[in-house]
Amino acid sequence: MPRRPASTIRPTAPTAARRRPGRPDGSLGDRLAAVRRGELPTEPLPVLRPSVMAPVRRFDRPGPIPGNGGLHPLTDGSANARLQAYDNRVKESFDRIVPVLKRLSALQHESDFVSQAQELARTELGYEVPLPILERAWVTQLDMRSLFAWCLFETYEQLSASFFQEDPLQGQRGSPAAAAFERFLLDCGFHLLDITPCADGRLAHAIAFALRLPYSAVRRRPHAGALFDVENTVQRWIKTEHRRYREAAPNPAHADTRYLKVVLYHFSSLDPQHEGCAAHGSDDALAASCGHKRLQDFQQAVENSFCCGASVDLLLIGIDTDTDAIRVHVPGMDGSTNLERWLDARDVYEATRILSPEEGRRRIHNLVEQAATATPDPGMVRLIARLLENNIAQIDYVRQYYAGHYSDAGHAERFIGVGIGFKEVHLRNLTYFAYMDTVEEGAADLDVGVKIFKGLNVSRGLPIPVVIRFDYSGTVPGARDRAVRSAWRVMEAMRARYADLVAEGLLHVLLTVHDQDRLEPAEAVGSTISFETVGGH
Ligand SMILES: [Zn+2]
Structure with missing residues (x-):
């Protein structure tokens, strides 16, 4: 990697349930009609899945060990290796699907096709595929779209199961990492x-x-352009503060800590004009200013709605999607944020690479203080310093395994995730998120996702795989049923909105719900893949 100039502050660049094989059953139309009437489907819903070709695999370039043959003194090499192994394992499981289906396609006119196909699927994918699809192959063509989607959904369910059962990221609720970070956060003066x-x-x-944060210790709510919903976030704030009053969790309401809201916008250092944030026309200055405006709106909403000095703290961070290096707009204690002034983690990396860990940490702390717009809050400085230290390990990760920058600069997601939840998805370019309660409110996010997948999948004749997900609290009476109904409603709205794609078998949906109070895998409760439609559209 070329060394970068030593300056640490630069102006904004001008560019700115275990699946069970599905089984034939009642028509989807009847079920949807039942859902419309507010009834829950009474029998098991079809859980056959759809799909096509996974995105082209672009993760095959091994990166050299970074310059001077070593990692940054603050980088934990074993953690990097563990994360890389997990990322590889999961993505390979998705990317194996298309090659296997191609081989399967070549076999479809063999006399013992069904047994050969199942043998191949078992060996290569680790599971069998639905018999009805295979058995129809001799009459018509093997329905590759349904088969692809089915395999993709199966792989997603396996990912979900292993995430909750094995905690591969070591960040589950109650894990040592999560508990330690929660304590640290409170020490810094933040309760959420x-x-x-x-x-x-x-x-x-x-x-x-x-x-490098334990996922369970952070609230994550992705939105297109990082433009979160203000009202929804105010509701979350209320819930958080109420819990402090009622339960003294995570700390008592009288403790002088704040709710910290962070916007993470993004840009591309390699191709700033094209590979930045689509929601902001790849204009990183616009992405930053819109994110900042949304943060201010949230703060104002809390201040105007609640008296007694109610407020929240705000933090704006950018991330380079080519290198994963972050840049932090260090705020002043007065709440000021300068959009044109930031601390770049790559500069922090360079400034500390020859220092001991202790010296490095001190240096990072000083750099954060110097980068602040006005006198900074000491707790905020500690938190930002920690984020930068963590990000240094990620910069090394990208250098170690991707030669300094990802080779898949653009989109390469494997499926669209719609709804509320997805705690188990933490891998780059695996999922396009569209968080919503209803399609009406999330239509813009969803349209962007569908457009992306028209390029990734439909252009190659493969369907767009959509996993709908609603989390619920198992301790609340009726919550699961309501989550199931929400999922069905969203699917119905999607079928109406993208009717052309659905009719062509180019959009398939898996419905899942998840009890957020338990460490159980997502539960599949339905799918657009139905055996009746296989082979004929
Ligand atoms: Zn974006």
Whole structure:
């Protein structure tokens, strides 16, 4: 990597449930009609899945060990290796699907096709595929779209199961890492860290990888352009403060700590004009200013709605989707944020690479203080210093395994995630998120996702795989049923909005719900893949 100039502050660049094989059953139309009437489907819903080709695999370039043959003194090499192994394992499981289906396609006119196909699927994918699809292949063509989607959904369910059962990121609620970070956060003067990254799949790993935070200790709500919903966030703030009053959790209401809302916008250092944030026309100055404006709106909403000095703290961070290096707009204690002034983690990396860990930490602390717009809050400085230290490990990660920058500069997501939840998805370019309660409110995010997948999948004849997800609290009576109904409503709205794609078998949906109070995998409760439609559209 070329060394960068030593300056640490630069102006803004001008560019600115285990699946069970689905089974034939009642028509989807009947079920949807039942949901419209407010009834819950009484029998098991079809859980056959759809799909096509996974995005082209672009993760095959091994990166050299960074210059001077070593990592930064603050980087934990074993943590990097563990994260890389997890990322590889999951993505390979998705990316194996298309090659296997191609081989399967070549076999479809063999006399013992069904047994050969199942053998191949078992060996290569680790599971069998639905028999009805295979059995129809001799009559028509093998329905590759449904088969692709089915395999993709199966892989997603396996990912979900292993995440909750094995805690591969070591960040589960109650884990040592999560408990330690919660204590640290309180020490810094914050009782909740609420981060909104852009919904872009290139930021899906932001919490667990780029910022190295235990996922359960942070509230994550991605939105297109990082433009979070103000009212929804005020509701969350109310809930958080109420819990402090009622339960003294995470700390008593009288303790002098704040709710910290963070916006994480993004840009591309390699191709700033094209690979920045789509929601802001790849204009990183615009992405930063819109994010900042939304933060201020939230703060004002809290201050205007509640008296007695109610307020929240705000923090604006940018991330380079090519290198994962962050830049932090260090705020002053007076709440001021300068959009044109930031501290770049790559500069922090260079400034500390020859220092001992202790010296490095002191230096980072000083750099953060110097970068502040006005006199900074000491707790905020500590938190930002920690985020920068964590990000140094991620910069090394990208240098170690991706030669300094990702080779998949653009989109390469494997599926769209719609709804509320997805605690188990923390990998870069795996999922495009569209968080919403209803399609009406999330239509813009969803349209962006569908457009992205028209390029990734439909252009190659593969369907767009959509996983709908609603989390619920198992301790609340009726919550699961309501989550199931919400999921069905969203699916119905999607079928109406993207009717052309659905009719062509080019958009398939898996419905899932998840009890957020338990460490159980997401539960599949339905799907657009139905055996009746296989083979004929
Ligand atoms: Zn974006």
